[in-house]
Amino acid sequence: MERPIIALNNVWVEFGSIIVLEDITLAVRPREIVSIVGPNGSGKTTLLRTMMGLTRPTRGTVSILETAPAEIMRTGRIGYLPQERRQDERFPVTAYDVVAMSRFARTAVIERLTRTDRQAIEGALDTVGMADAARAHFGSLSGGQKQRVLIARALALNPEILLLDEPSTGLDAVAQDSFYLLLRKLRDERGLAIVIVSHDIGTVSMIVDTVACIKRKLHFHGKPADCLGSDRLAEVFGKNVYVLHHDKNCPTCRDDHA
Amino acid sequence: MREIISMPFFVNAIAMCVIMSLLFGMLSFFVVLRRMSFLGAGVAHTAFGGVALGLFLGIDPFFASLAFCVLAAVTLGRLVSRDGLSYDAGIGIFFAFSMALGAILIAVRKAYSFDLMGYLFGNILGVTTFDTVMAAIALVLLYLFVGLYLHRLLFMSFDEDVASTSGVRTGALDTLLLALMAAVIITGIKVVGIILISALVVLPASFGLLLSKNFRLVIAWGILYTFAIMTGGLALSFVLDTPTGATIVSLGTALYFLAMAFVRIFMNK
Ligand SMILES: Nc1ncnc2c1ncn2[C@@H]1O[C@H](COP(=O)(O)OP(=O)(O)OP(=O)(O)O)[C@@H](O)[C@H]1O
Ligand SMILES: [Mg+2]
Numbered sequence: 001m002e003r004p005i006i007a008l009n010n011v012w013v014e015f016g017s018i019i020v021l022e023d024i025t026l027a028v029r030p031r032e033i034v035s036i037v038g039p040n041g042s043g044k045t046t047l048l049r050t051m052m053g054l055t056r057p058t059r060g061t062v063s064i065l066e067t068a069p070a071e072i073m074r075t076g077r078i079g080y081l082p083q084e085r086r087q088d089e090r091f092p093v094t095a096y097d098v099v100a101m102s103r104f105a106r107t108a109v110i111e112r113l114t115r116t117d118r119q120a121i122e123g124a125l126d127t128v129g130m131a132d133a134a135r136a137h138f139g140s141l142s143g144g145q146k147q148r149v150l151i152a153r154a155l156a157l158n159p160e161i162l163l164l165d166e167p168s169t170g171l172d173a174v175a176q177d178s179f180y181l182l183l184r185k186l187r188d189e190r191g192l193a194i195v196i197v198s199h200d201i202g203t204v205s206m207i208v209d210t211v212a213c214i215k216r217k218l219h220f221h222g223k224p225a226d227c228l229g230s231d232r233l234a235e236v237f238g239k240n241v242y243v244l245h246h247d248k249n250c251p252t253c254r255d256d257h258a
Numbered sequence: 259m260r261e262i263i264s265m266p267f268f269v270n271a272i273a274m275c276v277i278m279s280l281l282f283g284m285l286s287f288f289v290v291l292r293r294m295s296f297l298g299a300g301v302a303h304t305a306f307g308g309v310a311l312g313l314f315l316g317i318d319p320f321f322a323s324l325a326f327c328v329l330a331a332v333t334l335g336r337l338v339s340r341d342g343l344s345y346d347a348g349i350g351i352f353f354a355f356s357m358a359l360g361a362i363l364i365a366v367r368k369a370y371s372f373d374l375m376g377y378l379f380g381n382i383l384g385v386t387t388f389d390t391v392m393a394a395i396a397l398v399l400l401y402l403f404v405g406l407y408l409h410r411l412l413f414m415s416f417d418e419d420v421a422s423t424s425g426v427r428t429g430a431l432d433t434l435l436l437a438l439m440a441a442v443i444i445t446g447i448k449v450v451g452i453i454l455i456s457a458l459v460v461l462p463a464s465f466g467l468l469l470s471k472n473f474r475l476v477i478a479w480g481i482l483y484t485f486a487i488m489t490g491g492l493a494l495s496f497v498l499d500t501p502t503g504a505t506i507v508s509l510g511t512a513l514y515f516l517a518m519a520f521v522r523i524f525m526n527k
Contacts, residue, residue, distance in 0.1 A: 049419075052423050053423075054419055054422070054423065073422050073423050073425065074425055074427065075425060076423075076424045076425025078423050078424075079424075080419070080420050080423045080424070081420075082417070082419055082420060086417075087416055087417065088291065088293075090467050090471075091291060091415075091416060092466075092467065092470060092471045092472055092473040092475075092476045093412065093416065093473055094471075094472075097412070097473070098416070100409070101409065101412065101413040101416065101417075101421070101424070102413075102420075102424050104409035104410055104413065105410065105413060105421060105424035105425040105426045106424070106425045107409070107410065109406070110406070111406070111407070111408060111409045111410070137471040139471070140471075153420075154420075157424055
């Protein structure tokens, strides 16, 4: 077995007296694409935040890229797409400025974009199909366009791991498909490990290697196909797993998971 | 007129206007975008407690309030980000307490000679060379800081979580920004006073945001605007014989709403 790129060992996260994550042990291998599935409020976002050190576990240990999360943050090796967008509409930056932020993040002393930086920014904008809107005011873009720019910002970092919290929010069908293909390409060509939280299981299961079913506890982590036939899972997750069942049998997925 | 200009306080006043414009035009940008306006107002009120503490302990009131406010700003800023303490409640409680403490200390010390009105509403004619030099030092520090960290500050203001996972040292930057904010506010209190300083913290960037969607221009408009209202307010207060700080803030508010109306009507927004 290869050493895990993200490893959680008996991780608990509690907010006051509320237990949000209970005794989670989970390993993400290099080049693995994991989908985190679970109903609203089941702790998916918290799990993602715990992986990169934004939330500290009350018990247990986390290691990411063989380092403590607090350390890894400083190196900028993680591309993160948060679920919530809390930006002020008036925030005076262009789409280009937003993507450039992730290049400036790793500046040592003087903030100046090199040619490599500019190529990375333009390349990322191009990848998400936003090159033409590079000079547009970010706040004036549509929801889906903003989402694409934020994805580009994560990509421009040239990360080793991508942590994506409901990335397909706001993307149209075409953009979703090409986004998922892109993720697969990033994994194949650059060897990224990718963790995706998604309710849109139908599409995600086409590209993922494993599924992690979360509802406070980790109820299952393995190949999507193996998640079937478990009555207990169906009991805990209800329709959320039913969708997985459905995918297994739908024509697009059968080849992948047969 | 020549006589007035040759007077040292007037020279100081003009120099102060220039420095204040550069200080608050820039500070306001980050305070507004990071949604720390209320914290700014809180820090200004905290200054009152700091001044009183200085008088009480026999320390220079400027340095006492500087130390007190920097500490308060950094502590409150930390509490807010770490423990999720609500900005509104935490700051509201703290600054009310700090003003109360100030009032008690002044009463106990019987410091009647203390220029209370000057601290509350400002007194530009009381600005000394010392005040101007302190403001100039704050100016150098603020611009050095922004010059080095502009884009990272922008990232942090835009999206703090992603900034930190991308490699921005948000904790350190936040602390420095809070400390500088406190220092800048303290230097401005002499001019417009504790009660009115929050206007200088909020108005410049709000004005700039009305006129531009480019962050450099928003900052530039904020600086120009502050210069216009400070010199305009100063002149007006001489002509009308009104309190300077209040005149500056009133003029600033009027100009802000005028710009808003202008943008609504002519730029169709
Ligand atoms: N900072 C916090 N303080 C207190 N409770 C929190 C905090 N963050 C999350 N929670 C609680 O933890 C639980 C899990 O939240 P989380 O955001 O991880 O769910 P989720 O699975 O991402 O949900 P969704 O599908 O709606 O995004 C929720 O009950 C939430 O109220
Ligand atoms: Mg979530």
